[in-house]
Amino acid sequence: GSNSSDSSNGGKVTVSGSTSVGPVIEICAEKFKEANKDISIEVQQVGSSAGIKNTIEGTSEIGMASRDLKDEEKKAGLKETEVALDGIALITNKSNKVKNLTINQVKDIYKGKITNWKEVGGKDTPIVVVSREDGSGTRDGFQEKVGFKSEELVKEAQISDGSGNIKTIVEGNENAMGYISFGYVDKSVNSLAIDNVEPTAENVKAGKYVIARPFILVNKEGTLSKQGKSFIDFILSDEGQKIVKSKGFISIK
Amino acid sequence: MRKLKENILKLLVYLSVLFTISTLVLIVGYIFIKGIKGINLSFLFSDYSASGDGGILPMIITTLYTVALSILIATPIGVLSAIYLQEYAKKGKIVTCIRFATESLAGIPSIIYGLFGGIFFVVTLGMKYSILSGSLTVAIIILPVIIRTTEEALKTVPQAYREASLALGSTKFQTLYKVTLPSAIPGILSGIILSVGRVIGESAAILLTAGTVAQMPGGIFDSARTLTVHAYLLTKENGDIQGAASIGIVLIVIVLLLNTMARLVAKKLNKANC
Amino acid sequence: MSQNNKAKLCVSNLDLFYGDNQALKNINMNIKRNKVTALIGPSGCGKSTFLRTLNRMNDLIENVKIKGQIEVDGENIYNTEDVIKLRTKVGMVFQKPNLFPMSIYDNVAYGPRTHGTKDKKELDKIVEESLKGAAIWEEVKDRLKSSALGLSGGQQQRICIARAIAMKPEVILMDEPTSALDPISTLKVEELIQELKDDYTIVIVTHNMQQAARVSDDTAFFLNGELVEYKETKIMFTNPEDKRTEDYITGRFG
Amino acid sequence: MSQNNKAKLCVSNLDLFYGDNQALKNINMNIKRNKVTALIGPSGCGKSTFLRTLNRMNDLIENVKIKGQIEVDGENIYNTEDVIKLRTKVGMVFQKPNLFPMSIYDNVAYGPRTHGTKDKKELDKIVEESLKGAAIWEEVKDRLKSSALGLSGGQQQRICIARAIAMKPEVILMDEPTSALDPISTLKVEELIQELKDDYTIVIVTHNMQQAARVSDDTAFFLNGELVEYKETKIMFTNPEDKRTEDYITGRFG
Amino acid sequence: MLVKSRLVGTKHRDNNNNNKNKYVIEKLAKNIFMISAFISVISLLLIIGFVFYKGLTPFVLKGYSFIDFLAGTEWVPSADKFGILSMITASIISTLGALIIGVPVGILTAAFISEIAPKQVAKIMSPAVELLAGIPSVLYGVFGLSFLVPNIQKIFNLPKGQSLITIIIVLAIMMLPTIISVAETAIRAVPNAYKEGSLALGASKIETIFKVVLPSAKSGILAAVILGVGRALGETMAVILVAGNSPIMPTSLTDSVRPLTTNIAIEMGYAFGTHQEMLFTTGVVLFTFILILNLVLNKLSSKAVD
Amino acid sequence: MGSNDLELSIDTLKQYTIRMIEKCEDAVKESISCMIKKDLDGAMKVIEKDDEIDVLREYIRDRSIELIALKQPMAKDLRYIYALGNIAIELERIGDYAVNISKETIKIGEDEYIKELIDVPKMSKECVEMLCDVKIALLEEDEKLAYNIALRDKKIDELYVMVHDDCLKIMNEKPKTINQGVRLLSVGRYLERIGDHITNVCEKIIYAINGEMIEIG
Amino acid sequence: MGSNDLELSIDTLKQYTIRMIEKCEDAVKESISCMIKKDLDGAMKVIEKDDEIDVLREYIRDRSIELIALKQPMAKDLRYIYALGNIAIELERIGDYAVNISKETIKIGEDEYIKELIDVPKMSKECVEMLCDVKIALLEEDEKLAYNIALRDKKIDELYVMVHDDCLKIMNEKPKTINQGVRLLSVGRYLERIGDHITNVCEKIIYAINGEMIEIG
Numbered sequence A: 001g002s003n004s005s006d007s008s009n010g011g012k013v014t015v016s017g018s019t020s021v022g023p024v025i026e027i028c029a030e031k032f033k034e035a036n037k038d039i040s041i042e043v044q045q046v047g048s049s050a051g052i053k054n055t056i057e058g059t060s061e062i063g064m065a066s067r068d069l070k071d072e073e074k075k076a077g078l079k080e081t082e083v084a085l086d087g088i089a090l091i092t093n094k095s096n097k098v099k100n101l102t103i104n105q106v107k108d109i110y111k112g113k114i115t116n117w118k119e120v121g122g123k124d125t126p127i128v129v130v131s132r133e134d135g136s137g138t139r140d141g142f143q144e145k146v147g148f149k150s151e152e153l154v155k156e157a158q159i160s161d162g163s164g165n166i167k168t169i170v171e172g173n174e175n176a177m178g179y180i181s182f183g184y185v186d187k188s189v190n191s192l193a194i195d196n197v198e199p200t201a202e203n204v205k206a207g208k209y210v211i212a213r214p215f216i217l218v219n220k221e222g223t224l225s226k227q228g229k230s231f232i233d234f235i236l237s238d239e240g241q242k243i244v245k246s247k248g249f250i251s252i253k
Numbered sequence B: 001m002r003k004l005k006e007n008i009l010k011l012l013v014y015l016s017v018l019f020t021i022s023t024l025v026l027i028v029g030y031i032f033i034k035g036i037k038g039i040n041l042s043f044l045f046s047d048y049s050a051s052g053d054g055g056i057l058p059m060i061i062t063t064l065y066t067v068a069l070s071i072l073i074a075t076p077i078g079v080l081s082a083i084y085l086q087e088y089a090k091k092g093k094i095v096t097c098i099r100f101a102t103e104s105l106a107g108i109p110s111i112i113y114g115l116f117g118g119i120f121f122v123v124t125l126g127m128k129y130s131i132l133s134g135s136l137t138v139a140i141i142i143l144p145v146i147i148r149t150t151e152e153a154l155k156t157v158p159q160a161y162r163e164a165s166l167a168l169g170s171t172k173f174q175t176l177y178k179v180t181l182p183s184a185i186p187g188i189l190s191g192i193i194l195s196v197g198r199v200i201g202e203s204a205a206i207l208l209t210a211g212t213v214a215q216m217p218g219g220i221f222d223s224a225r226t227l228t229v230h231a232y233l234l235t236k237e238n239g240d241i242q243g244a245a246s247i248g249i250v251l252i253v254i255v256l257l258l259n260t261m262a263r264l265v266a267k268k269l270n271k272a273n274c
Numbered sequence C, D: 001m002s003q004n005n006k007a008k009l010c011v012s013n014l015d016l017f018y019g020d021n022q023a024l025k026n027i028n029m030n031i032k033r034n035k036v037t038a039l040i041g042p043s044g045c046g047k048s049t050f051l052r053t054l055n056r057m058n059d060l061i062e063n064v065k066i067k068g069q070i071e072v073d074g075e076n077i078y079n080t081e082d083v084i085k086l087r088t089k090v091g092m093v094f095q096k097p098n099l100f101p102m103s104i105y106d107n108v109a110y111g112p113r114t115h116g117t118k119d120k121k122e123l124d125k126i127v128e129e130s131l132k133g134a135a136i137w138e139e140v141k142d143r144l145k146s147s148a149l150g151l152s153g154g155q156q157q158r159i160c161i162a163r164a165i166a167m168k169p170e171v172i173l174m175d176e177p178t179s180a181l182d183p184i185s186t187l188k189v190e191e192l193i194q195e196l197k198d199d200y201t202i203v204i205v206t207h208n209m210q211q212a213a214r215v216s217d218d219t220a221f222f223l224n225g226e227l228v229e230y231k232e233t234k235i236m237f238t239n240p241e242d243k244r245t246e247d248y249i250t251g252r253f254g
Numbered sequence E: 001m002l003v004k005s006r007l008v009g010t011k012h013r014d015n016n017n018n019n020k021n022k023y024v025i026e027k028l029a030k031n032i033f034m035i036s037a038f039i040s041v042i043s044l045l046l047i048i049g050f051v052f053y054k055g056l057t058p059f060v061l062k063g064y065s066f067i068d069f070l071a072g073t074e075w076v077p078s079a080d081k082f083g084i085l086s087m088i089t090a091s092i093i094s095t096l097g098a099l100i101i102g103v104p105v106g107i108l109t110a111a112f113i114s115e116i117a118p119k120q121v122a123k124i125m126s127p128a129v130e131l132l133a134g135i136p137s138v139l140y141g142v143f144g145l146s147f148l149v150p151n152i153q154k155i156f157n158l159p160k161g162q163s164l165i166t167i168i169i170v171l172a173i174m175m176l177p178t179i180i181s182v183a184e185t186a187i188r189a190v191p192n193a194y195k196e197g198s199l200a201l202g203a204s205k206i207e208t209i210f211k212v213v214l215p216s217a218k219s220g221i222l223a224a225v226i227l228g229v230g231r232a233l234g235e236t237m238a239v240i241l242v243a244g245n246s247p248i249m250p251t252s253l254t255d256s257v258r259p260l261t262t263n264i265a266i267e268m269g270y271a272f273g274t275h276q277e278m279l280f281t282t283g284v285v286l287f288t289f290i291l292i293l294n295l296v297l298n299k300l301s302s303k304a305v306d
Numbered sequence F, G: 001m002g003s004n005d006l007e008l009s010i011d012t013l014k015q016y017t018i019r020m021i022e023k024c025e026d027a028v029k030e031s032i033s034c035m036i037k038k039d040l041d042g043a044m045k046v047i048e049k050d051d052e053i054d055v056l057r058e059y060i061r062d063r064s065i066e067l068i069a070l071k072q073p074m075a076k077d078l079r080y081i082y083a084l085g086n087i088a089i090e091l092e093r094i095g096d097y098a099v100n101i102s103k104e105t106i107k108i109g110e111d112e113y114i115k116e117l118i119d120v121p122k123m124s125k126e127c128v129e130m131l132c133d134v135k136i137a138l139l140e141e142d143e144k145l146a147y148n149i150a151l152r153d154k155k156i157d158e159l160y161v162m163v164h165d166d167c168l169k170i171m172n173e174k175p176k177t178i179n180q181g182v183r184l185l186s187v188g189r190y191l192e193r194i195g196d197h198i199t200n201v202c203e204k205i206i207y208a209i210n211g212e213m214i215e216i217g
């Protein structure tokens, strides 16, 4: 065990956490390493909570989270750095005619009050609600912004543990509706406008698209290594923020 | 009447066979059709890149590391334990206990190993997410497989060989390494090959212990991503079914190679023995 | 201990228990040097058990309790710690030919090698002598290096005997050595046993009364763990003393 | 076909090949009704092969080619398609007792049930009769429902015979039926065979010349796939005609 | 006749070598073997220890009720609601369902391979089945998610394809190779003598298989079934992708459900504190199931031996 | 079969032996009574009937070889078979002597006896009684009895000496009696031999029973 | 052992039988030559030497039973053992007759012979020659020879008739010769019996060789 902590001081930065944040940080790490050949950066995509937990326990130096810290977590003496904003897009199957929902409709759908597409202007088919698992940063952010609590989530909701899975489900099921981070949205699914606001980075930045949350990096107060700090600095730099943007997220600058 | 019954039974058998064959063809076929497009040299042999169009070389390397390490750890322990159980231990509470332990280990779902490894090796022993933690965890997973197959192999060594050797004034240990073990080698080897397959196919336990870092591992203390975990993450995070299928092809080919190898080895050793 | 001058093995007051089950009851028996002694009796009467006490092969079985004395050349075999030495002196041949999956040569050389003979020439000599002693040399001399398992049952059994001989034992125990063989192989092994008695003391368990009659000098009849009758074979089979022996050998038993 | 009035089985010009290897060479043999016929000969001479042609068990082996004729009661068994009927008529008992891992009752009832007897009472009757016929009824009547594998080898073999009898066959083939048994069980089975011949035609393969001598009325000596000599047992064993027979039965063979 | 060409003068071996070394090596070896053997025991104890320690913490230290845990049907970690009855039910139903399909198909296929198929066919089928066993479960999941789920949705005309029935099919397919290969071994181990016995009594091949061969192999087949159960109960990665994972009490085969294993796997990454411990408790429950299964297997197999 | 059958066969052999003994009894008894009654036809019959004894002997001989070949008898069984085979030889010889006696009777023909036949009938009676007892000894496996029967041969020997001396005396006194005297002498001699053979039979019975081969008298 | 050993033992039995035949030859030859030479001591020796024959007979009997018990002989082996056992009985009887002859010699004592001994020596010579040939037949398993030997018994029977008639004639002529005449008659009778026994031996040899039990003459 002691060996590995030595090496982390030597030139290795361990980062772990959110699967939404992970991919963009990975790219940052790649770019960072091009400039700093002697530093290696390990990016673990294990989930926001696990990342935070790892940071508290010292398994990782830096944690990634796609949600705000919980009080308990804050108490553990973590320092957070916001590195990006992420919009959460509501997605439906390509064949679905519904292109826009109000935020209340979204809420009602997720709470199980609206169960048929016909109620929101679509075909007469049931709505298959897809959600992330409890504990997911994306889910936390989504619920908070849409305005319902975990226990209110319709019980029949499909739970999936990754944006990719949600996308696959929605792509394969014309009744399905799910939500994923902007970074994962592509042509295989429709992304809905909320209250007639298109899910774009500009709209998020402008505060018009409300379903969004911050990407943060955390580290234990006072233990951040030089390399770790320079990595975070790199992400916050213009070059880093460009990468953030290129992946469909919103730069904090 | 008798004929009718017989025909019905026959029909059932053939339906079952049809089911088995068709699922096999379907799965393998599906994976090949989905994934074959993604297979090319640069996919197989170039470094991974988070930004896209990288290959899976780091995952292949990690897989090799994990296999090698876990086999290196589990084989001696497994084989020696099996020897103890089969050759030395007197029947009694202790053996029953050990045997029960190994059998129970064999039955535990790998997710539980993951939970355990994730706390014990990663946190408690401070190994962090690393190939080592992962390998130790899978080593425990395959331990019962190796013990079991070795025991079976030892069991099939005729008692007569041992008696003959002992009656010639050999010690138990001499008997073991001169007669018993050589005869059991084919069985032990096929057990090891079986374990290799198990290690390669493992995902849940590795995910929770070796982590998911998509990089060329620098050593066994680095966290890294095996092929199977990669396939899992591609599905889960990117919805990249095609990529997963491509890795699937690689995995299936490896499994095929291993199986053929096991057969050949067993055949060869059997021949050498007889 | 009182010791018969001619006796190679003296068994006195031998009791043997498997757990609580007494398999041998107060056996007293002096086995003569350079004779073939046959043990006969119905299944489960303790023949094998008795045979295996003579080179302590029963040590391998759990829960065995042995009382009484067995002396080889006047030395109590259950007093010594050195089982290896005993088993070197008292060789054994089993029911089924149990050659190792090695070459003929390696099989025969196994014992000497185990006991530290490394010299190639010496081994060659031992192997040749042993195979000759087991009357199988001519049949296998051209293929010593090929696998022993390719031989016929009877040849294998004679190689087993050669393997035992290679240890230069003094006593050879045989537990139904021909029961897995066809009649012709049986005959060959029986002939061999007759020849071997010039140099070895042989104890043979057999189910086959005719075989006991054919090969042995002395015969012991066991029943339910007891030694019922023990005497010269020719007397045993023409004029046994005990009614139970008579009944057994004339096939009126049970 | 010319047919001996007393013959149950007529074998004429029988050749059998395993692939290219001829295992039986021009066998001609009339097996007498209600007699015990023993087949003897050295290992590999074709005894089992011959026996198994009589109820077409060789059909199970690939690459077997059969020429010539075998008639049971004048009917060529290789002309009929109905092997099941043949095997019902010509029962078989094997070397090792091969009872199914079921109760004694179910074992004996297996054949009749397979052939459609469902009625409980009728089955009971068949089972009882067969067990009585196999001289084992008294020993097992109180535990018909317990597993057949708990019995001793000799008992098992007699139940195998009962199982064969339950099919009400006319011929019973036995391939070394006592070679896995101890002498006492052997004796019982031999006694049974003697009793059975009043009702059945029995053909028995045995390695044991003494056994052939003890149980059979006629003996056939096979050698290298040929039928060397075939005659009344008592003449065969006191005054055989062929030198090879003489050599074999006096143990001078090979 | 034997060729008597024995050399004269058989000397008996003097055994003056010291055998002491041999006895020392003997002892040493034994101890090393024993220590190795204890490693598996230690591993098991450690695993049990860690999992139980973690899993029982909420009940021992935090006052949660274990009964509520087992009997509760609501699972909302963020609302502090932990009930896994629905998951236990889902696990049991999916396992049973998979057994109902997998066991007969597996056994009959095994019977086909070992008894009916011509040698050539068997020679191809055996490795093919082995291949099926060797495919990582993730791939089954991928196959299930991208092929089975949409098709099942279509065939049964459901709003979604993730359902008990999908799990059952995937698990049934996944347990097939286990059942086939273990049952095949068991069937091959049935002495030829039984078959010959039956055939000689005038039974046909199929009758022989069903009346003698399969019953004789029943202890092996039972072991196959139990191993299959273990596989189904413990399978995670494939199930996670096709289950739908809704933590609800299933009322029909078309419901999405969340079996025990997926509950652990799906949330482990994001869980902390009590939530995480409850996942361990789920592990404890699963573990207990498996242990009970093992005990049953032990009992059954020792019975089968008798 | 097996032991059972073997016993049956040994029993059969015994039965045949008993029958043979009976026939010998008859033969001896008849031969002497014909001699006394000068019943030449009867004597002729005795001679003819000897064939039956020979047939029995052959039967026993063949069966005993068969039994040995087919049943591998051991111990007592073997001794019995062997002994019965030998007993049959002895009995056949006894039958032959009866024939010889009858032949002498016929040769003597209608001539008046040179002396009253006193000892010869005594001898014959003794022989017949011995044979009769032999049956019992054989059937009941009574070795004591067999031994005692054998001892009775002494009496026959004594009687023979008397017959011998008487005859010689008469022949010397009346040379005309020589022809008949010689014949009477032979008859005495034959009876004496019959006694010897009965002794042999007894010895064999004892051997069969306890495996000891003793020489009596 | 096995077949080897068995053969050895049958050979041993044969050797012993040959030795027994030789002893019988000697006994017959000696008994007659002593008779002719009136060598009473010699006659005494013949009687004493009969013990050796008896011992051999016992030996052969015991060995043959042992062989049957221990080696389970079949076919020819069995027939040989059985036949040799029976041959020994016949030979013993021959020995006994030689003893009887010698006893008569002794009883005749120094009395001058009532007639020249012509046919008796002839008979004896024939017997001895037959016995000598029997050895060859036995050793060479020559059934033809054995048969021919048996046929020669006829000659002995003829000689016996001559001896018988001669003696009776002389006795009738000279009643004083009765005592010796009776003895000479007996001797003739004994030799005739010896011939019969040799015939029996031949029959048994034929049986051993080809399994056929025939009655010759």
Ligand SMILES: Nc1ncnc2c1ncn2[C@@H]1O[C@H](COP(=O)(O)OP(=O)(O)OP(=O)(O)O)[C@@H](O)[C@H]1O
Binding pocket: C018, C021, C023, C041, C042, C043, C044, C045, C046, C047, C048, C049, C050, C061, C207
């Ligand atoms: N390992 C053992 N444990 C317990 N009991 C045993 C053991 N081996 C043998 N016995 C019992 O001891 C008795 C004697 O057995 P043993 O094997 O010596 O008989 P055997 O005369 O050799 O019989 P067989 O002729 O069948 O080989 C039997 O009752 C047997 O059940």
Ligand SMILES: Nc1ncnc2c1ncn2[C@@H]1O[C@H](COP(=O)(O)OP(=O)(O)OP(=O)(O)O)[C@@H](O)[C@H]1O
Binding pocket: D018, D021, D023, D041, D042, D043, D044, D045, D046, D047, D048, D049, D050, D061, D207
């Ligand atoms: N299935 C088979 N395929 C090819 N050859 C065979 C087969 N079965 C037997 N043979 C050959 O046929 C010959 C006769 O064999 P069979 O089994 O009939 O002999 P056997 O007289 O019964 O011998 P044993 O006494 O050893 O049982 C042997 O040479 C044997 O190798």
Ligand SMILES: [Mg+2]
Binding pocket: C047, C048, C049, C205
């Ligand atoms: Mg034994």
Ligand SMILES: [Mg+2]
Binding pocket: D047, D048, D049
């Ligand atoms: Mg055979």
Ligand SMILES: O=P([O-])([O-])[O-]
Binding pocket: A018, A019, A020, A021, A047, A048, A049, A065, A066, A132, A135, A136, A137, A138, A139
């Ligand atoms: O993986 P997430 O924590 O960003 O949902």
